Amino acid sequence: MPMIPEEEIERVKREIDLGAVIRARGVELKAQGGDLVGRCPFHDDHDPSLRVTPGKGLWRCMSAACGATGNVIQFVQKFDGVSFRHAYELLKNGAGFTGAPTCAPVKKTTVPKLPPPVQPDADDQAALRQVLDYYHERLRTNENPAALAYLKKRGIGAEAIEAFRIGFVDRTLGLRLPQANRKEGAAIRERLQRLGILRETGHEHLRGRVVFPVIAEGGAIGTVYGRAIDDGGKHDRHLFLPGPQRGIFNPAALRSPEVIVTEGIIDALTFWCAGFRHVTTGYSAKALPEELLDALLAAKVSRVFIAFDRDLAGDKGAAEVAAQLAERGVDCLRVLFPHGQDANAYALAVTPAEKSLGVLLRAAPLLEGKGSALAAPGRGSAPAPVDASTLRVPASSLAAKAASEAAPVAPEREGTPTPTAEPQRAAREEKPETVPSVIVAKNEGDEIVLALGDRTWTVRGLAKNTGFESLKVTLRLVCECPGGSPRWHLDQVDLCVARQRAAFIEAAAVETALRPELVKRDLGHVLRTLEAMQAERLKAPAQPKKDEPQVSAQEREGALALLRDPKLLDRILADFAACGVVGEETNKLVGYLAAVSRKLDNPLAVIVQSTSAAGKSALMEAVLAFVPPEERVKYSALTGQALYYLGGESNLKHKILAIVEEEGAEKASYALKLLQSEGELSIASTGKDPHTGRMVTQEYRVEGPVMIFLTTTAVDIDEELLNRCLVLTVDESREQTRRIHAQQRARYTLDGIRASESKAAVLALHRAAQRLLRPLRVFNPYADRLTFLDDKTRTRRDHTKYLQLIATVAVLHQHQREIRAIDCGGGKRAECVVATLDDIAAANALAHETLGRCLDEMPPQTRRLLALIEREVAARCTAAKMERGDVRFTRRQVREATGWSNTQLHVHLARLVELEYLLTHRAEYGQGFVYELVYDGSGKDGARFVSGLLDVERLRRTGSDGAQSDAVASVGAGTSPCDYDEKRSGSAEAFSGSIRAAFGPSSGVFPDSRNGGSSSETSVPDAAARENARPQSGENAAA
Structure with missing residues (x-):
């Protein structure tokens, strides 16, 4: 039995009075609070145990011996002894309240109640x-x-x-x-x-x-x-x-001298609904039944169109029917559908069916019958027009x-085509009516001005209409009168309402002294123009216009020269400097490559982390300035659901999504993580159908992939988001602050003014170059020999970042690399760029700086504070000839020695305690605490690194490019590709100290460390050194 729609069942349960149904069956109910109580009819009940809750439409017997319960349908089902469907039909048709009252339930009824x-x-x-x-x-x-x-x-x-x-x-x-x-x-x-x-x-x-x-x-x-x-x-x-x-389907078709015969009834109804009412069926793809054959002859039908399915059975059956009718002198034409289709499938696929079926009828070839020698192949005419009967x-x-x-x-339905005898004549009749030219003189804001000869129509309020069901606008008709003032008429009218149109025509004709026929014709042209504008406006959100700026020949030449520069990465850094961004070489290069990775299927994501006013936003702005505006989307903040509705013109596919502060996207962190991992977002939400007004489920989808660019001042970032991104930290040293100050002052010099004028040309060059980059696949001939650290689970994701970094470098150099076309099978081919050892070497250098930082368990600012504390403790040990374990210090002493704020120290000292680099002890006086440093300073060589990467130089030394594959093989055969890491403490299985971190710790803050200063330096930092250690305010100046 067909399923009863759930909404219909709920409607019956909601609308039927449960109490009235129970009372109609002889059960006396009395009010008790908000419920009704009575004796249960399903067992021998002396005390009222039946409780009915009309508000919820439920009933229940409170007796332990019975316990029956249910809704109104289940009560009728149980009391009347009928099925669920029967009970539903009784209640739906109002029969649930009829019948003589009785308190005797029926186990199974045999008397119909409908x-x-x-x-x-x-x-x-x-x-x-x-x-x-x-x-x-x-x-x-x-x-x-x-x-x-x-x-x-x-x-x-x-x-x-x-x-x-x-x-x-x-x-x-x-x-x-x-x-x-x-x-x-x-x-x-x-x-x-x-x-x-x-x-x-x-x-x-x-x-x-x-x-x-x-x-x-x-x-x-x-x-x-x-x-x-x-x-x-x-x-x-x-x-x-x-x-x-027995019988003939649609016998009225026999009134026509030409009849269409289909294989089945639904195919016949397809022709009938399309306006071809002279159609019947033979019920199968075989010879026609004798009853139908005799009826065709008795009606003196002269021509039969055989519209059987276009398959083997249909073709065979059409030949049999043609032979039948040829013996009786009736012409037969074969309606040729596409192979494998029938009339219904073709009419549904090619719309409108009136025209598509008419075309096939006019093109039907003559098979056999009288006059076949006079008919040209493929020039069969369509059936003559007949009265549309049924x-x-x-x-x-x-x-x-x-x-x-x-x-x-x-x-006849309006718009139904009338089949004609000549295809040429039918073609002439199908030509659209010539519409007089309507000049759109103005279309700005909410005002549209249309000119028709000496008459001007002004339309306002079109944008307020949200659909096609109404077209309420303010219309003003102005007619120029030679030698006099213009005549005009103004009114508000719904152009979809015929009565309002007629009233406007009548009033406008009186006011402007124009003939009503002329006003009516003009209004028809205005209506058609406004409908076209309305349709275009409503389709615009679903089909956004793609504005793809064209690269001129001059821009293309300059961009190709840039992309073919052998020192392209150095050129990029030089152009950053020309645009006023000083220092931050690694961050600038990684940011630029991450922006280029948007063209790949799995782009990189970047988080720039620093203290306030250190220049993280300036770094992001500088990188984004090199990207074409149409390929980046920037927001200050995002709400939790905002990303799911970024469709239409804000499509994020292969674009950059930049968010100024990570805190502004805190509620959208789940969507950001999903977008980065899955490459798309989808959500099902309830909304109101604009046509019916009912709440419906609507699906919203945002396509990726997208490159995510964030900045943050937070020390603690969502771990799930953090391990999906490359983490860049801004250089907060005193030397960088001096460089920024110098650059800021240089803006106001003559050279600075000239540089600011040339900045636009540099940016335009890079934007053109990025537009010329194609999203090619990357073939890495060394991929099976690459190595990566594998001691942590999260390196599974970091390894992907490393591979994408190599691929991005190769894509950026695609105009300097070999492009191969590969066969993907199935007749498909794909182009890919071949990565080289230079690409791997560049990616390795950047991986040491970025992935080394990402894989470190300690944030860069916390590790910097640890280095400063270690230097201060070492100096005190040397000066006082004390053991390291005997040195105690307070937060105030650290604040005075480093110049850091109390808020910063509160966060970072707590983190060092959690990681057991510091121990806390109760102070000898008061309720305070003092700290003890348990970190011995191991591995503070100042360089970030990731152990386990491929030694590119070893491959270079093994042979030329032509023998690179052999070199790679030799590395895999027995030589460790990581020998260059042997002397790094991060490569050993055991840490160099009891609490040594697994990766290179230092961010390179102190010049003496970068210049090879000894890790055993014990001199007390002087005032200049402490000043150098203090976080400086400043920002990367972008001219």
């Missing part, structure tokens, strides 16, 4: 019509939306449903018939079994199918065709009533006169 659709004294034809009328009502009254949806999917509308009395068998007929153990029920059921409606089991023969009656001679029902709405079922999709298939199966009340009445004529 009126039977078949009269006991009806003859066979009358009974068959009554059953088909019932099936039709079950479909027409929207009792079975799934069946209506199926017909709509097949292109069959309400007009055809009414004309052919189409119905649906939903297995509710048996609920309305008396049981077979009753005399009346046995007679009705025996008759319906004889007619084929019921099977011997009592089930309906055509259950779960839409049914199409077929008329036999004299207007009787010849047979009934059933089509299953569920193609996935195990039952046959096509089924007729048992017995011979067959209506007469209802039961009209059964007496059904046979003698002609089928009523259905009105």
Whole structure:
């Protein structure tokens, strides 16, 4: 049995008065608080134990001996002894309140509680019509939306449903018939079994199918065709009533001298719904039934269009039909659908069906028959125009006169094409009507000015209309009068309402002294123009215009010269300096490469971390300035759901998403992480349908991949987001602050002014160069020999960053590298750029600086403070000849020695305590604490690194480029590719100190460390050194 829609079940439970239904069955209910109580009818109840809650539509027996419970449908089901479907039908049709009150539930009823659709004294034809009328009502009254949806999917509308009395068998007929153990029920059921409606089991023969009656001679029902709405079922999709298939579908078609014959009823209805009403069917892809053949000859049909399916069976059947009709002197034309399609599939695929089917009819070739020698191949004409008529199966009340009445004529639908005899003439008729030129004189803001000759129409308020159902605007018509002042008329009108249009035409004609016909014609042109504008405006969000700036020949030449520069990376750094960004060489280069990685399928992500006013935003702005504006999106903050709705013009695919402060995107961190990992975002949200006003589920999707660029002052960043990004820290040394100050002062010199004027040219050059970069795949011939640290799980993600860094360097140098075209199978080819050892070497150098920092368990600023504390403790040990473990210091002493703020020390000292680089002890006085340094200063050589990377120089020394593969093989054969790391403490399996971090710790703050200063330096830092250690305010100046 077809499933009852859940919303219908809920509607019945919500709208039916549960208390009234129970009272109608003889149960006395009394109010008690917000509930109703009474004696339970399902057991011998002396004390009221039945509790009914009308507000919730529920009932429950509180007796332990019973415990029955449920809703209104379940009560009727249990009390009346009927099925769930039967109870639902009773309540839906209002029969749940009828019947004599009784307190005796029925275990299983045998008396129908719904009126039977078949009269006991009806003859066979009358009974068959009554059953088909019932099936039709079950479909027409929207009792079975799934069946209506199926017909709509097949292109069959309400007009055809009414004309052919189409119905649906939903297995509710048996609920309305008396049981077979009753005399009346046995007679009705025996008759319906004889007619084929019921099977011997009592089930309906055509259950779960839409049914199409077929008329036999004299207007009787010849047979009934059933089509299953569920193609996935195990039952046959096509089924007729048992017995011979008598009758002609749509006998009104025989009034035309030309008839279309299809293979099935649904194909015939496809032609009928498209306006070709002279169509019938032979029920199969075989020779025509004798009844139909005799009817065609009796009606003197001169031409038959055979519209069978375009498959082997259809072609064979068409030949048989053509042979049949040729013997009787009837011309046959074959309607040629695309291979494997039938009429319905073709009409649904090629719309509008009126035109597509008309084209096939006009092109149908003549097969056999009289006059075939005079017909040119492929020049068959379409059927001549006929009155659009339809067959209506007469209802039961009209059964007496059904046979003698002609089928009523259905009105032609507006826009239905009229098939014609000549294709050339049809082509002329299909040409659109010539529309006089309407000049759009102005379209700015909310005002549109249209000019038609000496008449000017001004339209305001079009943008306020959000759909096509209304077009409410303010219209002003101005007519120029020679030798006098212009005449005009102004009014507010809904152009979709005919009455308002007529009123405007009448009033405007009076005010402007123009003929009403002229005003009406002008208003029609204005309406068509506004509808086109409205359609374009409503489609704009779904189909954003792609604004792709073109690169001029001069820009292309300069950009290619840049991309072909052998020292491209040095050139990029020089151009950064020319644009006023000093220092930060590694950060600038990594940021630029990360921006280029947006063109790859798995782009890099970057977080710039520093204290406030250190220049992190200036670094991000400098990198973004080199990127074409159309390929970057920048926000100050993002709400939690904002990313999911960045569609349309804000599409993020292969773009940069820059967020000024990571705190501004804190609520959107989950979406950012998902976008970086998955490359896309999708969300299902509820919204209001603009046409129906109902709440519906709407899906929003944002396509990636996208390069994410963030800045932050936070020390603690979401670990999940952090391990997806490259972490860059700004140089906060005193030397960098001096360089920034010098650059800021240089802006106001003559050279600075000249540099600021040339900055635009530098940026334009790089933007053009990036537009010329193609998103190529990268082939790395050394990929299987690359090595990477594997002692932590998170290196699985960092290894991907390393590989993408190599790929990005190769893509940036694509105009200097070999481009290969590879065969991907299936006729597909792809281009890829070949990575070189120079690309790997450049990526290795940057990986030591960036991934070494990312893999360090300690943030750079915390490690910097640890180095300063270690130097101060070492100096005190030397001066006082003390052991390191005996030195104690307070936060105030650290603040005075380093110049750091108390807020900074509060955060970083707590982190060092957590990581057990510092120990806390109770102070000898008061409630305070003092610190002890347990870090011995191991590995403070000042260089960041990642152990385990491929030794590129060793490969270079093994041979030329032509023998690179052998060199790689030799590395894998027995030579460690990581020998250059042997002397680094990070490469050893054991740490050099008891609490040594796994990676190079220092960020290179102190000049003496970078210049090879000894790690055992014990001199007390002087005032200049402490000043150098203090975090400086400043920023990377961008001219």
